[in-house]
Amino acid sequence: MSNLPERLRERGWRLTAQRRVVAEVLTGDHVHLTADEVHTRAARQLPEIGRATVYNVLNDLVALGEIREVSTDDRAKRYDPNAHHPHHHLICTGCGTIRDVHPTADPATTLTPPERLGFTITTTEITFRGLCPTCRPLRPQPSPSGV
Amino acid sequence: MSNLPERLRERGWRLTAQRRVVAEVLTGDHVHLTADEVHTRAARQLPEIGRATVYNVLNDLVALGEIREVSTDDRAKRYDPNAHHPHHHLICTGCGTIRDVHPTADPATTLTPPERLGFTITTTEITFRGLCPTCRPLRPQPSPSGV
DNA sequence: AACAGTATTTAGACCAAATCCAAACCAAGA
C-alpha cells in the first residue's frame, strides 16, 4: 500500500497545493472532522483556499475511496481518513466524541444468508453509542428520591 | 404493549388530527420516510397540515422513543416507526432502498471490554450495505477488457 | 354554555450545510 499522494497520482489525480493540504489535515487516528473544520485547518496552511474547493476535494476523495463519510447525529457530515483500515465507531452521547474501534470479532457474519433478503452485502458499519469515561458520572446517581 | 395512540395518551399527549395522521403515515415494516415524504403523505389525508407541524411531531415522537432517526447517505434524516422492535438496516447502494433486518446473533457483544475504551455502551446500530436483488446484475459483468 | 388557561398549529422568516455556476486560473504537452 503506497502513500496517499502516490496512489492518487497513479489514478491521474493532479496533486495541487489545495489537495495536498486537505489530505494532510485529514491524517491520523480518531480524526473525524466536518467539512468546515477541514476548511478552517486547511486555511491555516493555505489561507486562499476556498470553501467550495474543500467540498470538491472531500467529495473526490470519498468517490476515490480514500476517505469515508461518517454520519453522526450532527447535521454536518464528518470525514474519516482511515478508509483502508476497516473499523467502527464509538460515539459519546454526552460530548459527541468519536473514537475508532477495531473489534476482533468480525461482525460481517452476524447476518445469516436467509436474513440477507437476497442482498449482496459489501460493507458493514457499526456505531456504538454510550458515555465516554469523561462524561460518565464517576459515582452512582445521587439518589432516586433526590429529584 | 398497547398501541401507539394509547401509549401516547398515557403520557399526556393530546392526540390531535395532525398527530394521528403523522402516526398513521409512519406505520409498517421497512418504512423509512424523510420528513418531507411524511409531510406529503400526511397532506393527502389532511391538506392543511403544515411543514413545521410535521417536524414538531416527528421530533416529539423521537423524544418519546416511539420512532427512531436513521441516518443514510442522503442529506435528509429518515424516520423508522419500529422503535420497539430493535433491528438493523440493510441499504441498497444501487437504489437506496432500506430494509429492516433482525439478526439472530446479537452483535452488541462484538466489542470486548478492552476494546470499549472505557465507554459505557448503551446502543449498537448496524448498517449493512450492498446490492438488493433488483439492482444486482443477473449475470457476471461483461468482461474486464471491455472497458 | 361561557370562560380561562394551556397546548398545539401555522406561515413565513431564518439558519446552516452543501451544491451549483461561470469566470478565472494554472499546469503540462505540442
Next chain:
DNA sequence: TCTTGGTTTGGATTTGGTCTAAATACTGTT
C-alpha cells in the same frame, strides 16, 4: 509560447431544518 482541459474560486442557490409570534383548538371549571 500557445493551447487545452483540469482545477479553483466567490457568490448565488438549493436544501433540510429550526424558530417565532400570532392564531387556533383543547381541557377543566364554574
